[in-house]
Amino acid sequence: MASALQPYNQDPNGAYVFSSRPRPAPTRLKYKDPAVIQNEESYVYGNIMYDRRVVRGNTYAQHTLPLRSQPDPAELKKQQEARRRALARKRAKEQFRLLTPEAPEGRKHKDVQTELYLEELSDHPEDASMGCQTDAFLDEPATPLFIPAKSGKDVATQIEEGELFYFDTEVQPVLEVLIGKTMEQALLEVLEEEELASLRAQQRAFQELRNAEIVEVQRLEEQERRHREEKVRRLKQQREVLENERVIAEKIAARVFAQQYLADLLPSVYNTLRDQGYFYDPVQRDIETGFLPWLMTEVDSALKKREIVLTMLDTLIYDVANSRQET
Amino acid sequence: MDATTKPLRIPPDMATYAEKHDIFELFQTLVRSLVVDKPADPIQYLIDMLKRENTDVPRVMLLGPPASGKRTIAKKLCEQIGTIHITASNILKDDSDLSRAALEYTEKNQEIPQDLWIKLIQQRLLKADCVRRGWVLEAIPKTREEALCLQEAGIAPEHVVMLQAPESVLIERSLGKRIDPVTGDVYHVAFMRPESAEVAQRLERPQSLISEDVIYRQLQGFHREAHALQRTYKNCLKIVDADQAHVDVFAQVLTFILSRHRSSAPYTPRILLLGPPGSGRSLQARLIAQKYGLVNICCGELLKAVAADESSMGELIKPFLESGRRVPDSMVLQILTERLSRLDCTTRGWVLHGFPQDLEQAEALQESKFSPNRVVFLEMTDGVAVEGLTLGAIDPVTGERHSFRLQHRLRESEAEVQKKLQQYWRHVEALQAFYPQAVRVRADQDPHTVFECLESTLVDRLPKVLPDRA
Numbered sequence: 080m081a082s083a084l085q086p087y088n089q090d091p092n093g094a095y096v097f098s099s100r101p102r103p104a105p106t107r108l109k110y111k112d113p114a115v116i117q118n119e120e121s122y123v124y125g126n127i128m129y130d131r132r133v134v135r136g137n138t139y140a141q142h143t144l145p146l147r148s149q150p151d152p153a154e155l156k157k158q159q160e161a162r163r164r165a166l167a168r169k170r171a172k173e174q175f176r177l178l179t180p181e182a183p184e185g186r187k188h189k190d191v192q193t194e195l196y197l198e199e200l201s202d203h204p205e206d207a208s209m210g211c212q213t214d215a216f217l218d219e220p221a222t223p224l225f226i227p228a229k230s231g232k233d234v235a236t237q238i239e240e241g242e243l244f245y246f247d248t249e250v251q252p253v254l255e256v257l258i259g260k261t262m263e264q265a266l267l268e269v270l271e272e273e274e275l276a277s278l279r280a281q282q283r284a285f286q287e288l289r290n291a292e293i294v295e296v297q298r299l300e301e302q303e304r305r306h307r308e309e310k311v312r313r314l315k316q317q318r319e320v321l322e323n324e325r326v327i328a329e330k331i332a333a334r335v336f337a338q339q340y341l342a343d344l345l346p347s348v349y350n351t352l353r354d355q356g357y358f359y360d361p362v363q364r365d366i367e368t369g370f371l372p373w374l375m376t377e378v379d380s381a382l383k384k385r386e387i388v389l390t391m392l393d394t395l396i397y398d399v400a401n402s403r404q405e406t
Numbered sequence: 407m408d409a410t411t412k413p414l415r416i417p418p419d420m421a422t423y424a425e426k427h428d429i430f431e432l433f434q435t436l437v438r439s440l441v442v443d444k445p446a447d448p449i450q451y452l453i454d455m456l457k458r459e460n461t462d463v464p465r466v467m468l469l470g471p472p473a474s475g476k477r478t479i480a481k482k483l484c485e486q487i488g489t490i491h492i493t494a495s496n497i498l499k500d501d502s503d504l505s506r507a508a509l510e511y512t513e514k515n516q517e518i519p520q521d522l523w524i525k526l527i528q529q530r531l532l533k534a535d536c537v538r539r540g541w542v543l544e545a546i547p548k549t550r551e552e553a554l555c556l557q558e559a560g561i562a563p564e565h566v567v568m569l570q571a572p573e574s575v576l577i578e579r580s581l582g583k584r585i586d587p588v589t590g591d592v593y594h595v596a597f598m599r600p601e602s603a604e605v606a607q608r609l610e611r612p613q614s615l616i617s618e619d620v621i622y623r624q625l626q627g628f629h630r631e632a633h634a635l636q637r638t639y640k641n642c643l644k645i646v647d648a649d650q651a652h653v654d655v656f657a658q659v660l661t662f663i664l665s666r667h668r669s670s671a672p673y674t675p676r677i678l679l680l681g682p683p684g685s686g687r688s689l690q691a692r693l694i695a696q697k698y699g700l701v702n703i704c705c706g707e708l709l710k711a712v713a714a715d716e717s718s719m720g721e722l723i724k725p726f727l728e729s730g731r732r733v734p735d736s737m738v739l740q741i742l743t744e745r746l747s748r749l750d751c752t753t754r755g756w757v758l759h760g761f762p763q764d765l766e767q768a769e770a771l772q773e774s775k776f777s778p779n780r781v782v783f784l785e786m787t788d789g790v791a792v793e794g795l796t797l798g799a800i801d802p803v804t805g806e807r808h809s810f811r812l813q814h815r816l817r818e819s820e821a822e823v824q825k826k827l828q829q830y831w832r833h834v835e836a837l838q839a840f841y842p843q844a845v846r847v848r849a850d851q852d853p854h855t856v857f858e859c860l861e862s863t864l865v866d867r868l869p870k871v872l873p874d875r876a
Contacts, residue, residue: 328414329417331414332414332415332416332417332420333420335414335416336416336420336421336424339672340421340424340429340430340671340672341430341433342672343670343671343672344430344433344434344437345437347434347670348434348437348438348441351434351438352438352441352442354641355557355562355641356553356554356557356558356562356638357441357442357557357558357560357562359554359557359558364554367554368551368554
């Protein structure tokens with residue numbers, strides 16, 4: 080803390096100045112001794128969110144410290160009034176204060192005057208003497224028979240007339256009724272069974288008829304279906320046949336047309352090739368390429384030879400003429 | 407299937423299909439390549455060839471004396487059609503064993519032996535880009551010998567163009583010839599100046615043509631071989647005069663290359679004659695039908711015949727004809743298709759005139775199975791048409807105009823004729839756009855001249871159409 084606090088009591092002008100670094104408010108350490116900690120340099124600060132010294136909640140109705148040290152006169156008057164009232168209340172209460180404690184729950188105090196019943200208390204209790212004398216010894220009389228006390232209740236019965244049950248007379252009607260009912264029931268059941276049997280027989284007959292009819296209907300349906308399928312199949316077949324015929328006709332037409340159209344193909348191609356010189360007469364070609372050039376060269380050489388000979392002849396004649404002239 | 411109980415009818419769609427896709431020419435090319443290449447597995451070879459879809463590529467040879475403009479024309483052609491330009495120097499620049507061997511010979515200043523040269527050319531032409539896009543051989547072959555060797559190897563061009571010009575012009579051009587070393591373009595000092603000054607600075611004289619003597623000797627050398635070359639390629643040759651402006655020359659060359667040679671494919675003509683009333687359509691149709699044995703169908707007459715026929719269809723259209731209103735399209739189309747699908751039309755072919763009159767009718771006709779394969783527009787000015795219709799008719803026999811002799815057509819008043827003409831002119835633009843490959847013939851000439859023009863369009867094949875290059 081010594082480092083945190085940097086008071087500075089005198090400023091250059093001589094006035095007292097205090098300033099310190101901002102530091103968090105120190106908390107009271109719960110378990111540690113603050114004196115111990117202060118020797119160390121670690122600083123303990125607490126979270127002000129959890130500090131009880133911080134005012135929480137709205138402050139509109141809180142008792143704030145008065146602005147000045149003098150209490151407000153209105154406040155003061157109010158407080159005096161309150162004090163006076165409290166005193167008055169207390170005095171009133173004292174008047175009615177009871178010496179005995181209040182009665183606990185469920186009970187009530189009753190005022191009773193005990194003057195009439197006052198008694199004098201003394202140390203000597205009242206005493207009176209009495210005496211008694213037992214008889215001379217007698218023999219013990221015979222103990223009476225021990226008859227235990229009656230524990231149960233005494234009850235008596237008496238069978239009156241008409242209370243006995245005579246099986247034959249009593250049971251007969253019941254039996255008759257029972258048997259009658261049973262027989263009736265049995266008869267009914269038998270009737271029912273017969274009825275059921277006849278119903279079933281009728282049903283069976285009906286079912287058989289129905290089955291027979293159903294079978295008949297199915298047979299007819301099957302027949303109808305087969306007819307229809309057959310018809311569809313035949314139609315499809317026929318259509319296919321027609322289609323095939325059409326395709327074949329087209330193919331034949333195409334083939335005939337192609338034949339007709341290209342009838343002149345090969346001759347025209349050969350003609351073209353001949354015109355273009357691909358098919359040439361080999362003899363003619365040979366003459367042109369082989370024979371004629373040779374012929375031309377031969378003719379050329381023959382003419383050259385002739386020319387040489389003529390030139391030579393010319394020079395000879397010239398020389399002879401010259402020599403003749405000179406001589 | 408007995409042929410007597412169920413006679414064979416070949417549906418006309420097959421003929422239309424074959425014509426549309428040039429099946430005959432395709433087969434010709436296939437068989438020709440088979441014969442020339444002789445592959446080990448012919449079926450697989452044919453399959454590969456068909457998959458490539460390039461049987462109709464241009465194959466052009468451009469020949470001519472030096473300084474006739476071959477390089478310029480060849481370059482322009484390659485740009486326009488998209489073919490590969492092959493010259494003698496191009497082939498030598500390739501990097502392969504054969505070309506290296508050939509280069510050795512050139513370094514020693516010797517002639518490259520013929521067979522090596524032919525092998526080089528063959529190798530170049532068999533490369534994928536030539537096969538796919540076609541080729542233009544410039545100044546190859548130079549001699550008849552070379553040409554014969556090329557023919558033996560199976561290399562045959564479809565079109566051969568030989569440029570020709572008088573000697574003086576050629577000599578003048580050679581003297582002024584300049585080459586741009588970067589692009590290889592040929593310019594001339596006087597006749598063909600380059601566009602940018604930068605290019606003009608780069609130009610230099612070619613090494614081979616230096617003096618007039620050298621040029622003259624080169625020309626002579628060319629003329630020695632020219633006649634023989636013409637004889638070799640006489641079937642597909644065209645001689646073009648190179649003395650004109652080079653755009654004209656190019657136009658002529660391009661038309662020739664786009665045209666196709668006569669084919670031997672069987673062909674049923676289905677002709678559509680369109681033109682303003684009074685242009686002589688019915689006359690021309692009758693002449694053509696007579697000469698080529700086609701069926702002449704005039705729409706108006708067909709309708710009248712059906713109306714007079716007392717059939718159910720006839721009952722329907724009678725009120726329209728009697729009141730002078732136009733018969734609705736659906737009925738006309740029905741009657742027409744019924745007539746065209748009869749046996750004589752499908753076997754002999756037909757000439758149709760008087761239908762379609764507007765775009766919807768044309769579209770309906772195209773969608774039916776009977777689309778025409780030759781469409782002719784007869785062009786004539788209004789005045790001549792009016793005159794022809796009001797003043798009288800033309801006698802087909804003598805070809806002269808007779809003022810009062812009438813034919814089957816009644817004389818019409820001028821107002822009616824004007825109305826018909828205006829109706830025609832309203833629809834003709836759309837119709838011309840609908841048939842891009844139609845031929846236009848001037849109809850105010852002598853009928854026989856017109857007939858000859860028509861014949862030539864019938865007999866010749868339609869020219870190729872260039873793909874649109876954006």
